[in-house]
Amino acid sequence: MGLLVEGKWVDQWYDTEKHGGRFVRESAQFRNWITADGSAGPNGEGGFEAEPGRYHIYFSYACPWAHRTLIFRKLKRLEEVISVSPVDPDMLENGWEFGDQADGTADPLFGSNFLHQVYTRADAHYTGRVTVPVIWDRKRETIVSNESADIIRMLNSEFQAFTDVDTDYYPKELREDIDSINEMVYHQVNNGVYRCGFATSQAAYEEAFEALFQALDELEQRLSRQRYLVGDTLTEADWRLFTTLLRFDPVYVGHFKTNLRRIADYPNLLNYTRELYQVPGVAETVNLRHIKRHYYYSHGNINPTRIVPRGPVLNLDDPHDRDRFSN
Numbered sequence: 001m002g003l004l005v006e007g008k009w010v011d012q013w014y015d016t017e018k019h020g021g022r023f024v025r026e027s028a029q030f031r032n033w034i035t036a037d038g039s040a041g042p043n044g045e046g047g048f049e050a051e052p053g054r055y056h057i058y059f060s061y062a063c064p065w066a067h068r069t070l071i072f073r074k075l076k077r078l079e080e081v082i083s084v085s086p087v088d089p090d091m092l093e094n095g096w097e098f099g100d101q102a103d104g105t106a107d108p109l110f111g112s113n114f115l116h117q118v119y120t121r122a123d124a125h126y127t128g129r130v131t132v133p134v135i136w137d138r139k140r141e142t143i144v145s146n147e148s149a150d151i152i153r154m155l156n157s158e159f160q161a162f163t164d165v166d167t168d169y170y171p172k173e174l175r176e177d178i179d180s181i182n183e184m185v186y187h188q189v190n191n192g193v194y195r196c197g198f199a200t201s202q203a204a205y206e207e208a209f210e211a212l213f214q215a216l217d218e219l220e221q222r223l224s225r226q227r228y229l230v231g232d233t234l235t236e237a238d239w240r241l242f243t244t245l246l247r248f249d250p251v252y253v254g255h256f257k258t259n260l261r262r263i264a265d266y267p268n269l270l271n272y273t274r275e276l277y278q279v280p281g282v283a284e285t286v287n288l289r290h291i292k293r294h295y296y297y298s299h300g301n302i303n304p305t306r307i308v309p310r311g312p313v314l315n316l317d318d319p320h321d322r323d324r325f326s327n
């Protein structure tokens with residue numbers, strides 16, 4: 001694991017010391033938007049028009065942020081419009097790697113060995129972390145965005161000319177509610193599990209742990225009253241939470257020490273996770289082998305033996321009880 005400094009790869013773990021043992025996530029740096037007509041989006045520059053065959057997403061099956069983009073591509077039926085390829089689950093001294101054709105993780109665009117080579121193709125002097133997901137523009141030969149929260153909104157609304165799926169996961173009338181729940185879920189849950197797992201002081205771990213389980217208790221309450229996070233409409237807020245819930249019992253409980261309760265101990269969160277998993281197409285985006293292997297094998301300082309646990313049983317296909325909320 002490492003980062004690029006002025007375009008050169010440096011093998012270095014997160015520096016938590018300057019924050020009292022806390023893990024502080026860096027902001028993504030490529031923040032342009034693909035738009036239906038090529039106009040500039042909320043930030044960044046214009047000129048990235050939605051076109052079939054033009055864009056490619058590099059993702060990791062393991063990564064909850066990248067997983068969101070894979071789910072949106074599936075839900076919006078954009079498989080023929082936007083190509084994708086996974087990186088290898090092991091992220092070691094060279095960061096995210098590509099494998100070979102046989103295991104399906106080669107770089108189909110440039111045959112690179114490492115994802116950092118894709119970053120320096122876009123910016124030869126890039127300084128920062130090399131993260132997935134990345135959406136690449138074949139036409140302008142650059143990275144449009146490496147921020148999953150932005151990418152899922154592009155997929156949700158900007159490729160409507162190339163899909164027959166009208167479902168809007170970020171409808172205007174619900175945006176305020178979605179943004180507000182996203183904010184809480186991002187800090188306390190999505191990033192919260194990382195703040196537990198990557199903490200290097202007891203106090204930093206406990207602070208993140210308290211916030212995480214306070215949020216999960218609140219979400220459990222909320223989902224005992226309503227089907228989805230924002231009432232009875234399935235929105236991007238649910239998909240953003242789902243990718244963390246899915247990884248919670250198989251990885252975070254053990255590897256990140258988020259062990260007050262499992263998702264299996266929260267009846268509403270458990271059934272909600274099952275419902276989302278069972279939405280047509282979603283199960284195909286889930287690769288539990290990559291998920292477990294990545295975390296347990298890549299973080300040698302957290303799990304020095306690199307042994308990947310065999311369990312637990314998840315039963316994601318079991319019937320859920322969320323229909324109790326429909327009219």
Ligand SMILES: N[C@@H](CCC(=O)N[C@@H](CS)C(=O)NCC(=O)O)C(=O)O
Pocket residue numbers: 001002027028062063064065066095129130131132133146147148149
């Ligand atoms: N804000 C980014 C975060 C992406 C992210 O941190 N991805 C992780 C994998 S789960 C990564 O690539 N980490 C590599 C690193 O930090 O060096 C997003 O949501 O797109």
